[in-house]
């Protein structure tokens with residue numbers, strides 16, 4: 001992002017790594033899995049462990065958001081997806097990351113099911129999407145009707161361990177008039193797929209060369225889509 005000039009981006013759509021492997025629950029942390037033995041993120045991401053000390057993680061995310069704010073136009077916005085979770089018995093609601101940024105709304109992304117069986121609290125079934133907006137940001141016409149609770153199933157047919165469902169990025173992008181969309185944690189490039197579908201420009205940034213290859217193939221409609229179709233057929 002540091003290579004881009006000020007005020008050139010209309011919209012960020014992004015889901016950073018959640019730092020899930022730095023956890024007070026054993027399963028994710030030490031890789032044994034426990035009740036999460038089949039969780040896709042058990043090994044972290046390709047080339048990125050997802051286990052920073054919490055203070056360092058928050059500082060990093062604040063730096064990323066500060067850079068996004070620098071790049072945003074005066075009518076731009078950031079849709080920043082994160083997950084609240086219980087650590088050492090207390091809710092971690094991510095205010096350490098968001099304090100001071102212009103959060104305008106919290107959208108609840110209600111997923112199907114969840115993977116936590118702690119007897120101390122109810123099964124978490126949603127993630128949050130922070131709408132962080134510059135003063136002149138407005139939704140596209142009629143987008144207001146979606147409300148602030150979105151029930152969208154998680155994506156199952158994607159080789160990336162933590163992808164967005166296309167329905168989610170479709171909804172975000174079609175709810176704005178953004179011309180240039182950036183995802184600085186692009187993963188498998190779902191934001192680019194939706195940007196392309198709605199005729200918008202996009203820049204995808206991703207640390208892992210393997211996932212970059214995935215994005216390229218996906219956007220070219222290559223092997224991955226064929227694999228996906230075959231998987232769907234045999235399911």
Ligand SMILES: C[S@@+](CC[C@H](N)C(=O)[O-])C[C@H]1O[C@@H](n2cnc3c(N)ncnc32)[C@H](O)[C@@H]1O
Nearest residue numbers: 017045162163164185186187188189190206207
């Ligand atoms: C939650 S995933 C994003 C998934 C994406 N929304 C999708 O639909 O596939 C977070 C991504 O951030 C990437 N990542 C981690 N550190 C990064 C960094 N410093 N710069 C860019 N990407 C990074 C990880 O490799 C991972 O693919």
